[in-house]
Amino acid sequence: MWLALLENTPDHEWCMSKIVSTLVGDRQNTDKMLLYAENHNQSISGGRSFAEILIGNSLGKSSISQESLLRGCSLHKMIRLITSTIGGHAYLNFMGNEFGHPKRVEFPMSSNNFSFSLANRRWDLLEDVVHYQLFSFDKDMMDLDKNGRILSRGLANIHHVNDTTMVISYLRGPNLFVFNFHPVNSYERYIIGVEEAGEYQVTLNTDENKYGGRGLLGHDQNIQRTISRRADGMRFCLEVPLPSRSAQVYKLTRILRA
Template sequence: MGAPDLWIKTLKEKRDEDWDLGELAHTLNSHRPEEKVISYAESHDQALVGDKTLIFRLIDKAMYWHMDKADPDLMVERGIALHKLIRLLTAGLHGGGYLNFMGNEFGHPEWIDFPRQGNNWSFKHARRQWSLRDNGFLKYQWLGEFDAGLMKLIQTVDNPSIHYLTIRQHDHVVSFMRGDLLFIMNFSPDQSWTDYGVPAAAGSYGVILDSDDKQFGGQNRIDNSTRYFTSPQENGHQLQVYLPTRTGIVLQKID
């Protein structure tokens, strides 16, 4: 099963607390080291009429009524948080490249339907509405800003190897290193972790991407000016961080 199908299956069949992070990480990373593969969370198939994009599966009809930034809504908040985590994990474990279908990165609310006899040759849905992301009043901007930050970060990953891959299903936490970047994600719907230790290369680190950042629609629960230092453990070194619920961070090794 490919990654997009597995993400859909997970959203359709499992509660948030039952997501199998081991299966997800294995699927996203299941290729030989010498092979380059393109990773993606969803493709054009989910955007075509008759199917649902990830954001629509997460938020459903609430996205038509509660996407104003001034309108707090728990379903939308959950959907946006998981939408960012899904993309962060998929892109972070990419095997050579990351693919996104236009508009899906900011949660475009409508499907694509090209002119055909069945829709009376209509052009109504043969488009992407970039204005939803750019008008400054809607939550689509948060997803667009996060994607821009993620793409900027992913372009700096030049090391194909993944190290320190750690999956703690009970805690709903996944962490790994790509080069000098440390990815940490907490998928728990109700548990934040204080001083949470994850394996890492010895040194000091600083946060360079935080899905909980206010500019991405987060709650700003992490102090991104903090410098983190590893401590020696019996089997290596670990870094202790604060991990709020449904939050992903990427730290860069400073020295």
């Protein structure tokens, strides 16, 4: 799905409903699902990795504009975060893809005289700031699951999917995931329903400067308190800031009496 979207569909035409239904699949078989954003096979023999599609082979060089670089890195992070957390109980990273390895993989075979020249991963790319930022985000995303046991919890409660605003939100345990895939529109106070009254704190933000983002959320916006108003079929709601093309994970850190 992601490969087809990235290669064939303009960002503003992405359908949130289709993305969600594809990632969730058949919920009766979630215990057998192993989710991944991309694999090595799609980049074998002339194919392209997500990083090559999104940012090309010239990371850190003047041949790519800052706007294109920001877009590519933002989608790279968002795709991994939603793929790893919305579906089943297992997620697979293919070596090198987590930090945006731009080169294709080509395993030794008769067509290349059994050459090993492209059967490798360039770990030295982590010395490049963009690759390192993508790596840092992926590491913190993995730590979020390691410390919060997100994938071992029940299935996500997907309660907000809006094809017009291009926003997706779901709950998994005490964690609230909010994605704004809109390429242009940011929202200052976007209403998202939650079932538990309390304070929700940002635990992961794709738009942070340390991940190559714009850093549009201030420290005073990291904690949001619920409002006693029904939304998305739930008893309470949050009014959260949503920068364009970004995602945030909130965790319920303090329960308040309704």
